Amino acid sequence: MDSMTAKTRKAGNSRGRPGHDRAAVVRTAVEAFNEVGYEAMSMNALAGRLGLSKSAIYHHISSKEEILQEATDRALETLQSVVEQCESCGGSSREKLEKMIRGTTLALCEETPYVTLLLRLRGNSEVELAALERRRKFTEYLMELVKKAQAEGQVRPDLDAHTVARLIFGMVNSLTEWYQPGGRLSPRELAQITVELSFHGINML
Amino acid sequence: MDSMTAKTRKAGNSRGRPGHDRAAVVRTAVEAFNEVGYEAMSMNALAGRLGLSKSAIYHHISSKEEILQEATDRALETLQSVVEQCESCGGSSREKLEKMIRGTTLALCEETPYVTLLLRLRGNSEVELAALERRRKFTEYLMELVKKAQAEGQVRPDLDAHTVARLIFGMVNSLTEWYQPGGRLSPRELAQITVELSFHGINML
Known part of the structure; x- marks a missing residue:
């Protein structure tokens, strides 16, 4: 250096x-x-x-590709550390699910440009395909958590687990499109809203 | 022709x-x-x-730009017709909100390539900027519906209306990333899940 x-x-x-x-x-x-x-x-x-x-x-x-590799590695490592925190908490699948939603929201706020790049990859090269393959594993992890939480009786069994996982990640990932650092709500407040919306929805409680 | x-x-x-x-x-x-x-x-x-x-x-x-113009017009007109259906139903803001979530989900399933293109615009030209401006109005419409439904006492007032609207659209828009026509769930079933998730969440009822 x-x-x-x-x-x-x-x-x-x-x-x-x-x-x-x-x-x-x-x-x-x-x-x-x-x-x-x-x-x-x-x-x-x-x-x-x-x-x-x-x-x-x-x-x-x-090269441009070196930047792409480094940026997607960084985003994937951040997401991997969220999974590790979920797994090490020792709680129920529902608790892990909550940690996952909160943790990925915070990760997106903290690492916005890198995660944005990751989410926009189309698989046009070997580097992109490898990153997309690693990214797919996070969606599968979330799907498994939803299924387990349904089996443990803490999440509604009537909603398709795969679709629910994709929609929750869709919600969280949308932060890359509109989150502004230093905006009206802090990352913690935003994470609280993604968790509330995922578990309880907007209906009057 | x-x-x-x-x-x-x-x-x-x-x-x-x-x-x-x-x-x-x-x-x-x-x-x-x-x-x-x-x-x-x-x-x-x-x-x-x-x-x-x-x-x-x-x-x-x-030109490529003519295609872009035509495709984004088509996507925007489809979304505009959903808004018109919401407005003409004469129901409460909560009912309009439900129609909007269901209707945009169906629109995305039916017009996937055109809406996908619209959602990926970055504003690199006049055509893109004009389309983004029209797209922004749909988000504002959804934000207003959430606020009104909160004021009418049918939607939780503790969740920030702007953030909720963005997250709901984030959820629905994610269909452009993973929806497969002819897949396991029909557009109607997917629309039912986006509505359920938005209003009630995944928690055991």
């Missing part, structure tokens, strides 16, 4: 600009992918956004 | 191929946009998918 930083400093455009470490380049790239589309975003356009020369960017990253 | 059809028949590649009317070209184009991304899809690639020459395609449509 030190030699890369030294090299970057030599590139005229980036001299003295703050925040142009590798993480900042990746984050800006991910935000740009989300804005105009991964396929449509060129390394030239990315360089323009960062106010860096293309060669300065190549000190940090070797 | 007759002269266009005649012209198309003259193009070698399309001779005798069935289903290559304008509607089929638009639908295939929309599915291709959804699959690989609007920006990434070229007219050449579209011609390849349809087994038509590029000039044969230009008998039907003048």
